[in-house]
Amino acid sequence: MAYVALYRQWRPQDFENLVGQKHISVTLKNAIVSGKIAHAYLFSGPRGTGKTSTAKILAKSLNCIHGPTPEPCNVCLNCQSINTGTSMDVFEIDAASNRGIDEIRELRETVKFAPVDGRYKVYIIDEVHMLTTEAFNALLKTLEEPPAHVVFILATTEAHKIPATIHSRCQRYDFRRIDAEAIEGRLTAVVQHEGLNVAPDALKLIASHADGGLRDALSILDQCTTMENGIITAEKVRQLLGLIGHEWVWSITEALAERDFKAVLMALGELIALGKEVRQILLEVALYMRSIMLFKAAPDIDSIELYGDDRNVLAKHGEQFKHDELIDMIKILNEGANDAKWAPEPRITAEMTLLSLCRRSAQADMANLLERIAILEEKVSGQSFPRIEPPIIKQVETVRPPTPVKPVVVQPVSPKSIEKVEVKQEISNEQPQTEPVVSSSSSSSDVKEIWDNVLKELVAGGKRSVHACVSQGKLISLDDKQAIVQFAAAFPKERTEKEDYRIMIEKVLTQFCGKTVQLCCILGSAAVAPKAAALPPKEKPVTTASPLEEVHPALRQAIHMFGGKVIKKEEYKGD
Ligand SMILES: [Zn+2]
Structure with missing residues (x-):
């Protein structure tokens, strides 16, 4: 007798033996019992999860001589003819190869006739999403007014491709991926029953x-037993499937942790020499990284299937x-792994990927350090230099039209006199509740938020290359006229300054801060520059003979830090 593949021998013949789809078998059995x-x-569901098998079990349940029954006997003529595919009442149609309107029209002709042996005519249409639009329309006609003795079972791996009109006329059952444990259980049963020698x-x-x-x-088990006469070990399965194996993945992982590019390259070279596929190597390392990530996030979770399921190694x-x-x-x-699929020389892709993994670690460290x-x-600057509002901002305030509430204070102020500005500030400080000073520059948290929004907007607008360049800068100051990006x-500074990028950024900035500002790019380190950058370029040192409490806060701070005293006072003459 010809050899029958294991998956055909072990195809479930009743609902009891349907693995991993209890939610479906229970519902269908209830429907049969209640006659609904x-x-x-x-x-719908992934391949190999039991869709066609379930369809056949359902067909037997309906047409079994002892039925309709949730437990078809598998012995009677009707059951057997369905099992062997010779039933006159059960039609299996492969929509992948019969996808045209003619096939469906033919089907519609036969639908009219009553079943030959059983109670129902059952049409199982596999891969139904492959039908053409015309064929779907023809099928729809039949689904709208089906004869009472007809049951359609449409099976598909891609339910989203089924037209809504068809969808809404069907009861939908979603087949799940069977979890590895259930598959293992089934395999164990098969191995025991067949007397196979598998570790x-x-x-x-x-x-x-x-x-x-x-x-x-x-199918894999079948292949293994054909290939090997002795005991089938995990190593042999790995060879057959072209898998890389934990040991290799572990050593690559360790080399990556050490950022040891040489070790990574050597492992890659050896694996390729062993005939392993480059893409598979990357995929398995990715799978293992996922395992580490999940294990780190929830070490006590058991339900997730982990690659390299050795908890001690994962913890390490x-x-x-x-x-x-x-x-x-x-x-x-x-x-x-995606690139390797199409690359003319996948090995180069793998080397680049692994190199960037090593370097990425270094970059992450650098980022942490920064x-x-x-x-x-x-912290340091916060202790020694409490934030002092740069004088220029108050100058801007003084040139604004005077407010009607306090005209006396503002009108005599000369825009170029810092001393007078100070007077105004002190007056304001005396009555902070009634008339708070509104600074025209945004606070640092606002600035950060605006900058984040600008960067997000660039990404949202598809300007990824602009974003990649501009995001290396940081908005450090924003007032009515200009935005300073450091x-x-x-x-990246020079590139951002060029007209195309500059105009784009200015436009987005305007959108978020509600005023037209000019972009100004500067070079520098993080903490000191912001305050310096906001100062006017021609500022001269201010000295004054006034008592300490009347001098500018910056000067007061300087005296506090360095000692000394004020010996001469000079008016600030800006331009
Ligand atoms: Zn039967």
């Missing part, structure tokens, strides 16, 4: 590689990577 048979069903960890590996499809799992590697690092690494690996320096600088490096 729909005239059209839509079975438990090999079964585990097959189950997790099948990605929720029992048919795939059984979890300490070597930060969460953000892992997320970035998985992104880079996925992109690399962040810490910035925090320290802020860059640490010369290139």
Whole structure:
């Protein structure tokens, strides 16, 4: 007798043996018992999860001599003819190869006739999403007014491609990916029954590689038993599937943690020499990074299937990577695996990907370092130099039209006299409740928010290259006239200053701060420059003979820090 593949031998023959789809078998059994048979069903779900098998079980349940019954006997003539595919009442149509309107018209002709042996005519249309629009329309006619003895079962892996008109006339059942444990259980039963010699960890590996499809799992098992006469080990399964294996992935992971590019490259070279596929290498490293990420996030979770499910190793590697690092690494690996699919020389893609993983770690460290320096600088400057409003901002205030409430104070003020400005400020400070001083410059948190919004807007507007350049700068000051953006490096600064980028940024800035501002780019380090940058360029030192409490706060601060006294007072003569 010809050999029958394992997945066909072990196709479930009744609802009891349907693996991993209890929600569906229970509902269908209830429907059969209560006689509420729909005239059209839509079975959707990934391949190998039991859609066609369920359709056949349902057909048997309806047509079994002892039926309709939730437990078809599988012995009677009707059941057997359905099992062997010779039933005159059950039609299996593959929509992938019969997708035209003619096939559906033909089907409509036969629908009219009563069933030959059973109670129902059952039409199982596999891969129904492959039908043409015309064919769907023809099918719709039949679904609208089906004869009472007809049941349609439409099966698809891509339910979103089914027209809504068809969809709404079907009862939909979503088949789930079968979890690895259930697949492993089924494989164990098969192995025991068939007397196969397979190591438990090999079964585990097959189950997790099948990605929720029992048919795939059984096919792999079949292939393994054909290839190997002795005991089937995990290593042999790995060879057959071209898998890289935990040990290799672990050593690559460790090299990545150490940023040891040489070790990573050597591992890659050896794996390629062993005939492993470049894309598979990247994918498995990505899978393992995901495992580390999930394990780090929730170490006690058991329900998630983890690659390299050795908790001790996961815990060890979890300490070597930060969460953000892992997320970035998985992104880079996925992109690399995608690129490798189309690259003329995938090895180069893999090398680039792994190199950027090593370098990315270094960049992340650098970013952390910079962040810490910035925090320290802020702390230091916060203690020694309480924030002093730059004089220019008050000058701007004085040239504004005088407010009707306090004309006496503002009118005599000369816009170029800092001394007078000070007087005004002190008067204002005496009555902060009645008339607070409104600064025309935005506060640092506002500035940060505006800048974040500008950057987001660039991304939203699809200006990714502009964003990549401009985001290297930081908005440090924003007043009525200009926005000062500080860059640490010369290139992004110069690029941003060029007309095309500058106009674009100014436009977005205007949109967020509600006034037209000019963009001014500067070079410099983080903490000191903001205040300096807002000062007018021609400012001269101010000295005064007034008592200490009357001098400018900046000067007061300087005297406080360095000692000394005021010996001469000079008016500030700006331009
Ligand atoms: Zn039967």
